[in-house]
Amino acid sequence: MAALDDIVQHVNRTLVAAAIPDYCPNGLQVEGRSEVATLISGVTACEAVFGNNAEIGRRLGIEGAQAVAAGGTEGLLWFGDLTAALGAEALAERIDQVLARRPLVVADHGRPIRRFGWCSGGAQGFLADAARLGCDAYLSGEISEKTMHEARELGVTYFHAGHHASERFGVQALGEHLADHFSLTHRFIDIDNPA
Structure with a gap:
């Protein structure tokens, strides 16, 4: 288990999220519980290390x-x-x-x-x-x-x-990194979109 706030802060620091302009919401979209054991990820994310x-x-x-x-x-x-x-x-x-x-x-x-x-x-x-x-x-x-x-x-x-x-790949790599870093279970859900 890991604190949700710790995970969010780690992601925002690692990806320098505030420095990247985008047209849509990024980061945590569904807050859930304050303690996390399983992380679910999906498209879209991008950064040089996990991108x-x-x-x-x-x-x-x-x-x-x-x-x-x-x-x-x-x-x-x-x-x-x-x-x-x-x-x-x-x-x-x-x-x-x-x-x-x-x-x-x-x-x-x-x-x-x-x-x-x-x-x-x-x-x-x-x-x-x-x-x-x-x-x-x-x-x-x-x-x-x-x-x-x-x-x-x-x-x-x-x-x-x-x-x-x-x-698809960046968010998968980020999810795997977070799972390793915080000892979480990670599952990537791919809802295919031909666009």
Whole structure:
């Protein structure tokens, strides 16, 4: 058992929650009891250590992963190199295996993909930033009408993986960390959403 207030304070300190602007409520959503034995987590959360992007990079086997500022938030846009160059179809297959969601591939330029950029969730607006970093391809969780044209014009293959699919890992990693840190039972509940 652990005190709820201790868990909330630990999460807020670890994730620097107050420093990250968002359009929706974050943090503790259902208060429950003051003493906690079991922690239930679900989408969405993101941070460099426990975050969606760190986990996507790790699970895709990206080498030399780095996080840079995007949209006014430090460490939001990630990029690195694939262990071996892949075609868009082969990379889409790998993404499908990792995220359990087949990505929509936009603007396959037919060139090998080596430098890869990504940002989970609604980050299609960082495509030009990924291009400036020299990325051959970029993945995010959402797509806009302009994304297709932008990907074509920038020469960057775009992978639309689904917002929910791209944001499962961070909250799972955070839940596992909290379970270890506070000796809790952790259960991740995944209510699938194709968006």
